[in-house]
Amino acid sequence: MTPSGASRVAGGCVAADRVAMDEKEPIVGIDLGTTFSLVAYVDEAGPHVIRDENGDGRVPSVVAFGAGADGQPQVTVGWEARNHAVENPRATVYSIKRLIGKGPAELRSELPHLTYAVVPGPRDTVRVEVDGRRFSPEEISALVLRTLRTRAERHLGRPLRKAVITVPAYFDDAQRQATRAAGQAAGLEVVRIINEPTAAALAYGIGMRAALDARSPCAAPDSRTGEALLPVAPRASQVGPAAAVSGGQTVAVYDLGGGTFDISILRIENGVFQVLSTAGDTRLGGDDFDRALVGLVQREVQEQFGLAIDAPAARQALRSLAESVKIRLSQAEQAGIELDLGQGRVYQRRIARAEFEGLIGGFIERTLDLCRHALRDAGLAPERIDQVVLVGGSTRIPLVRRSVAALFGRTPYTALNPDEVVALGAAMQASVLRGDRLDMLLLDVTPLSLGIETLGGAVSKLILRNTTIPCRATERFTTFVDGQTAVKFRVVQGERELARDCRTLGEFELRGIPPMPAGLPKVEVEFLIDANGILNVSARELRSGREASIQIVPSHGLTREEVARMERESIAFAREDIAAHRRIDLVNQVEFDTHKTEQMLAKVGHLLEPAERERIAGAIAALRRLVQQTQDLDELHRALSDFGRSTLHLAELGIREALRDGSSDPAAPPPDAAQSPQQHDAQQSPTSGAGDGGAARPPASAADAP
Amino acid sequence: MGHGSQAPRRSPPEKCAACQRPLDSPLFCSSCRRLYPADGLNLFELLGLPATYDVDPEVVRRKYFELARHTHPDRAGGLSGESQWLSLRVAARLNEAYRVLLDPVLRAEYLLELAGGKSAADDRQVPQDVLVDALELREQIEAARAAQAASRLDALRNTVRSRYQRVLDEAAALARGLPGNAGTQAALRGKLNALRYYRKLLEQLEPGVGMA
Numbered sequence: 001m002t003p004s005g006a007s008r009v010a011g012g013c014v015a016a017d018r019v020a021m022d023e024k025e026p027i028v029g030i031d032l033g034t035t036f037s038l039v040a041y042v043d044e045a046g047p048h049v050i051r052d053e054n055g056d057g058r059v060p061s062v063v064a065f066g067a068g069a070d071g072q073p074q075v076t077v078g079w080e081a082r083n084h085a086v087e088n089p090r091a092t093v094y095s096i097k098r099l100i101g102k103g104p105a106e107l108r109s110e111l112p113h114l115t116y117a118v119v120p121g122p123r124d125t126v127r128v129e130v131d132g133r134r135f136s137p138e139e140i141s142a143l144v145l146r147t148l149r150t151r152a153e154r155h156l157g158r159p160l161r162k163a164v165i166t167v168p169a170y171f172d173d174a175q176r177q178a179t180r181a182a183g184q185a186a187g188l189e190v191v192r193i194i195n196e197p198t199a200a201a202l203a204y205g206i207g208m209r210a211a212l213d214a215r216s217p218c219a220a221p222d223s224r225t226g227e228a229l230l231p232v233a234p235r236a237s238q239v240g241p242a243a244a245v246s247g248g249q250t251v252a253v254y255d256l257g258g259g260t261f262d263i264s265i266l267r268i269e270n271g272v273f274q275v276l277s278t279a280g281d282t283r284l285g286g287d288d289f290d291r292a293l294v295g296l297v298q299r300e301v302q303e304q305f306g307l308a309i310d311a312p313a314a315r316q317a318l319r320s321l322a323e324s325v326k327i328r329l330s331q332a333e334q335a336g337i338e339l340d341l342g343q344g345r346v347y348q349r350r351i352a353r354a355e356f357e358g359l360i361g362g363f364i365e366r367t368l369d370l371c372r373h374a375l376r377d378a379g380l381a382p383e384r385i386d387q388v389v390l391v392g393g394s395t396r397i398p399l400v401r402r403s404v405a406a407l408f409g410r411t412p413y414t415a416l417n418p419d420e421v422v423a424l425g426a427a428m429q430a431s432v433l434r435g436d437r438l439d440m441l442l443l444d445v446t447p448l449s450l451g452i453e454t455l456g457g458a459v460s461k462l463i464l465r466n467t468t469i470p471c472r473a474t475e476r477f478t479t480f481v482d483g484q485t486a487v488k489f490r491v492v493q494g495e496r497e498l499a500r501d502c503r504t505l506g507e508f509e510l511r512g513i514p515p516m517p518a519g520l521p522k523v524e525v526e527f528l529i530d531a532n533g534i535l536n537v538s539a540r541e542l543r544s545g546r547e548a549s550i551q552i553v554p555s556h557g558l559t560r561e562e563v564a565r566m567e568r569e570s571i572a573f574a575r576e577d578i579a580a581h582r583r584i585d586l587v588n589q590v591e592f593d594t595h596k597t598e599q600m601l602a603k604v605g606h607l608l609e610p611a612e613r614e615r616i617a618g619a620i621a622a623l624r625r626l627v628q629q630t631q632d633l634d635e636l637h638r639a640l641s642d643f644g645r646s647t648l649h650l651a652e653l654g655i656r657e658a659l660r661d662g663s664s665d666p667a668a669p670p671p672d673a674a675q676s677p678q679q680h681d682a683q684q685s686p687t688s689g690a691g692d693g694g695a696a697r698p699p700a701s702a703a704d705a706p
Numbered sequence: 707m708g709h710g711s712q713a714p715r716r717s718p719p720e721k722c723a724a725c726q727r728p729l730d731s732p733l734f735c736s737s738c739r740r741l742y743p744a745d746g747l748n749l750f751e752l753l754g755l756p757a758t759y760d761v762d763p764e765v766v767r768r769k770y771f772e773l774a775r776h777t778h779p780d781r782a783g784g785l786s787g788e789s790q791w792l793s794l795r796v797a798a799r800l801n802e803a804y805r806v807l808l809d810p811v812l813r814a815e816y817l818l819e820l821a822g823g824k825s826a827a828d829d830r831q832v833p834q835d836v837l838v839d840a841l842e843l844r845e846q847i848e849a850a851r852a853a854q855a856a857s858r859l860d861a862l863r864n865t866v867r868s869r870y871q872r873v874l875d876e877a878a879a880l881a882r883g884l885p886g887n888a889g890t891q892a893a894l895r896g897k898l899n900a901l902r903y904y905r906k907l908l909e910q911l912e913p914g915v916g917m918a
Contacts, residue, residue, distance in 0.1 A: 192780075272771050376912070432780055441775055443801075467805065470779065472798040530794055531779045 029426025034259030039148040040427035089115040089312035100137040101175030115312040142185035168260040169195035170280030193532040197253035197264035199425030249386040257392035259285040277377035293322035453499035749803035759881040814881040821885035836900040
């Protein structure tokens with residue numbers, strides 16, 4: 001806080017604080033979602049989402065691998081990757097959050113739904129396999145994070161090294177560690193992992209005050225931006241009760257996203273956000289609703305035409321279609337589905353909202369059960385909840401709103417954009433960690449009980465679920481054999497009685513115990529869950545008094561060396577000039593788009609009017625000229641977006657063709673035949689040809705969905 | 707859940723070692739933000755409360771929040787790695803204090819431990835009448851469940867709850883008499899063990915207990 005620094009800033013009394021903010025290193029808040037990811041930041045004007053040129057804060061959590069025109073491997077992230085998913089189904093990686101920190105056995109039911117290949121990796125992990133190259137889920141997530149980081153760096157005009165990243169509250173230790181490793185691989189120090197519903201409560205805790213001042217919490221407008229409601233963050237100098245409502249209130253945050261569900265019950269009092277309980281399911285979300293629709297269409301096409309829609313491109317197209325139908329049904333009472341299956345075969349039907357609700361009713365009922373669990377763990381009856389907050393894109397579904405309202409007996413509060421509220425809360429926590437918000441404090445809980453496996457495979461619980469973090473427990477171990485110098489034990493997470501039904505966090509081996517007669521050494525092991533919800537283990541031998549050296553052998557996830565390697569590689573990335581990086585991205589994208597559009601013209605161009613064919617050919621040439629000539633990256637970006645729009649009709653034709661190609665012989669094995677990852681893989685390996693040189697963008701409704 | 711080894715007791719320092727200003731908390735200096743380890747302080751001392759069974763929950767909450775505001779790891783952002791580690795451990799102890807002091811059973815357990823009484827692992831004895839009662843209740847619960855008799859299950863739930871409350875009241879009376887003599891401590895141990903039995907029964911009576 002130097003005088004020279006202060007002189008840079010106009011504005012009298014706030015100058016000192018602004019300088020303090022300027023001089024501290026920026027920390028952003030990142031919502032790393034199943035479907036979309038966002039980055040937000042708190043500055044003098046308060047928390048806000050960092051948006052793209054079109055005003056959209058969302059980056060689709062989609063990574064596509066391909067070859068540029070020069071044959072070099074090329075990675076695309078975000079909208080472009082998502083928009084080309086249909087033509088590139090086996091090399092487009094999406095919903096990676098449902099895979100991160102998980103092993104092959106746990107993912108058995110998940111993998112058949114994916115259009116890309118997943119293979120078992122070392123140490124109970126999985127790898128995504130694209131064109132013979134293998135990527136850990138952490139690496140895929142790191143590519144999404146790097147895109148967000150670049151966006152934030154452009155906005156801040158300076159390098160970014162630190163971030164708060166959100167995870168579902170119900171994420172276990174392995175999933176949290178994997179998320180942190182992904183951040184490191186993207187060149188970010190993850191200063192805190194926080195839970196998504198808690199982040200949302202943080203954002204709402206501030207917004208709620210404004211709404212309550214207006215005395216009409218339920219009538220608050222469904223703001224698209226989320227910014228209008230959030231008042232300027234009080235300065236650190238104004239310490240005192242600021243957030244939320246005096247006297248305290250209880251809030252239930254119902255967070256249903258693309259892939260995960262969480263319910264958290266909080267008490268908010270004098271700026272302290274105290275989580276009382278949480279429950280959830282890390283594989284329950286909008287993806288499952290899409291799959292229910294996909295399954296319906298697959299069944300009916302099979303019945304009516306004897307066709308199995310199972311080629312990756314066709315399934316990817318169907319997935320986009322199902323998503324857009326789902327989104328339309330949140331507004332309309334019914335939606336039409338039409339599929340041209342070729343040879344004059346057209347699958348056509350209308351689906352009413354009630355029928356869709358029948359398909360997803362079981363999932364919603366499960367979320368309500370989890371709400372009841374969380375209420376019971378908090379020791380509260382539903383009517384004791386003062387405010388219910390909806391978070392996540394899937395809470396736009398009317399059935400969700402009705403069901404939640406019925407359970408809690410009150411209209412849920414939806415003032416903030418459910419897609420953005422988590423990122424905003426993460427940014428607020430970032431400002432707390434920077435020391436800019438001394439009036440706010442977040443006290444979260446661990447979602448799962450922690451225990452060790454005892455003789456006979458039972459679990460001895462050391463820390464119960466919903467214990468406030470940081471928390472610790474100790475356990476004593478001794479030896480069974482004279483002179484024994486090492487003891488092994490296994491740490492598990494979960495609520496089940498038997499260790500084999502819980503998640504193994506790691507095999508731990510205590511080494512360096514002084515040789516003594518059996519039973520004499522006393523090794524005290526401390527289990528400490530930190531504020532990230534991540535376990536730290538330490539040990540000491542009590543009789544000799546010295547810290548026993550403890551070697552931790554995690555049975556899961558990346559090794560320290562693997563994370564370090566990813567980090568080194570990311571630092572190399574970070575040194576690159578940001579602008580140069582963006583230019584390379586854009587040039588690659590132009591090459592990719594024009595190339596694909598040419599291929600598509602060759603394939604389905606005969607379905608277009610000659611004038612439109614010529615216009616598109618002209619647009620391709622013009623875009624290629626521009627990329628040679630211009631240095632203005634914004635101009636190039638605009639031209640690329642215009643090009644996308646002007647070729648939309650062609651893209652739609654391409655999708656229809658892809659679906660037609662994809663509906664294969666009845667003799668082909670149905671998709672359900674895939675039970676294990678290996679089988680799944682084998683089934684996909686014959687090249688179907690569908691999508692290669694086929695379609696481009698899915699219908700606009702999917703890409704531009706709210 | 708162990709409370710760790712009994713580290714040598716220390717009386718809280720009166721002055722901050724760094725800035726020499728008087729300390730109003732054993733855990734931190736409000737002037738220079740220096741943190742002090744929580745080792746050696748019992749959970750009551752941590753919150754600055756007398757070690758008695760009867761506590762005012764509102765006072766516990768207020769003291770806890772006040773301390774958490776100053777010592778939580780979220781506040782240690784600009785501090786050294788060592789201070790961050792210290793902050794983590796202080797916060798864990800503080801959270802333990804909050805949990806134990808607000809829960810009547812854990813509080814009685816902890817007071818018994820402070821008085822030098824036996825832990826549940828060392829002394830599993832349960833009063834004979836409780837044992838008989840718990841066995842009978844379990845049979846009735848199983849029969850009612852087999853018959854899907856919801857109203858009988860409701861009645862049983864009320865019965866178990868009132869037994870639980872009665873034993874808890876008896877345990878509280880004994881806990882107020884701590885440290886007492888070996889007889890008091892053994893009697894309290896028995897009551898606390900009995901509460902575990904009734905707790906288990908209550909859990910069996912909860913619909914759909916345990917996460918999937």
